[in-house]
Amino acid sequence: MGKQQEIMILMDRELRRSAAVLRGLSLARRSGAALRLRSFEYSPALDRATPRGFDLPAYLRGRQAEFEDFTAGLRTEGVEAECKVVWGHPITERILFEVMALKPAMVIKDVPHHSDPTMAALNGLDWRLLSECPAPLMLVRPNSPSLPRHIAAAVDPLDEHGKPHELNHGIMRVATTLARQCDAGLDVVNVFEYMPMGGEWEYTGWMPDLTLYGELRQVHAEGLFKLGREHGVPTSAMHILDGEASDRIVHFAADRHIDLVVMGSIYRKGLKRLFLGSTAEGVFDTLGCDVLLIKPEGFAAELQRILEASEAKAA
Numbered sequence: 573m574g575k576q577q578e579i580m581i582l583m584d585r586e587l588r589r590s591a592a593v594l595r596g597l598s599l600a601r602r603s604g605a606a607l608r609l610r611s612f613e614y615s616p617a618l619d620r621a622t623p624r625g626f627d628l629p630a631y632l633r634g635r636q637a638e639f640e641d642f643t644a645g646l647r648t649e650g651v652e653a654e655c656k657v658v659w660g661h662p663i664t665e666r667i668l669f670e671v672m673a674l675k676p677a678m679v680i681k682d683v684p685h686h687s688d689p690t691m692a693a694l695n696g697l698d699w700r701l702l703s704e705c706p707a708p709l710m711l712v713r714p715n716s717p718s719l720p721r722h723i724a725a726a727v728d729p730l731d732e733h734g735k736p737h738e739l740n741h742g743i744m745r746v747a748t749t750l751a752r753q754c755d756a757g758l759d760v761v762n763v764f765e766y767m768p769m770g771g772e773w774e775y776t777g778w779m780p781d782l783t784l785y786g787e788l789r790q791v792h793a794e795g796l797f798k799l800g801r802e803h804g805v806p807t808s809a810m811h812i813l814d815g816e817a818s819d820r821i822v823h824f825a826a827d828r829h830i831d832l833v834v835m836g837s838i839y840r841k842g843l844k845r846l847f848l849g850s851t852a853e854g855v856f857d858t859l860g861c862d863v864l865l866i867k868p869e870g871f872a873a874e875l876q877r878i879l880e881a882s883e884a885k886a887a
């Protein structure tokens with residue numbers, strides 16, 4: 573029998589039943605996954621007070637006891653759950669090392685509240701995790717339902733923008749599995765960016781080759797439909813969108829009342845840092861729903877190399 577799947581939830585300091593906790597609890601019930609709750613904490617003031625007599629170990633034992641009480645309440649709802657307070661800084665690195673140690677099937681985190689419900693209020697930690705979290709990362713908005721009702725998967729079946737071919741299958745596997753577990757609808761989209769939008773050629777003197785445009789668009793459609801067939805998605809749920817990728821994905825999600833967008837991100841080997849692709853960055857700036865970001869194969873190994881090099885330099 574294989575290892576039981578695990579869902580890691582990044583808790584806020586208040587240890588409350590937030591949207592991310594409710595999402596993780598609901599998914600664990602549907603999938604049989606175990607919950608791994610983690611609270612990553614650090615206070616410079618408490619750290620400075622320790623040499624002057626503050627009992628930091630006792631404080632952390634108290635925090636762990638609070639966390640255990642909270643987690644015991646989740647276990648009464650029929651899920652396996654355990655928790656741990658992790659102390660130290662930088663917090664992002666502590667999170668990444670914990671993710672690499674646990675290797676969860678998914679990491680879930682709350683997105684801070686934004687006064688405009690159509691906007692995401694991503695903070696610095698969110699952006700770092702989107703760029704660097706090696707496990708699938710789900711960011712959940714404050715008023716999201718406990719389970720998504722309508723999911724969209726954004727793919728690039730012709731492997732453009734440097735995306736590895738396997739990443740598309742990873743996106744599809746995750747999206748179709750979630751749709752089944754949540755009894756949610758699923759649409760799959762691919763954005764075709766060949767045609768300049770808004771009549772831009774009128775100002776540049778360049779005229780698009782409409783014959784070539786049609787041929788390339790047909791190649792995209794065939795690639796998309798082939799990918800869909802391989803994962804059991806009907807043709808009626810596959811969509812080719814024309815225009816700039818991030819803009820079209822955001823508008824599609826709004827028009828179709830999508831609860832969750834599943835998409836992938838790229839990385840480059842040999843860099844001192846990892847980064848999101850431009851499409852992902854543009855989507856997260858204005859997307860009005862939850863997001864689940866998938867990393868390509870090999871990403872975790874590259875992340876470990878970068879973190880170990882950073883720690884060696886700091887030592």
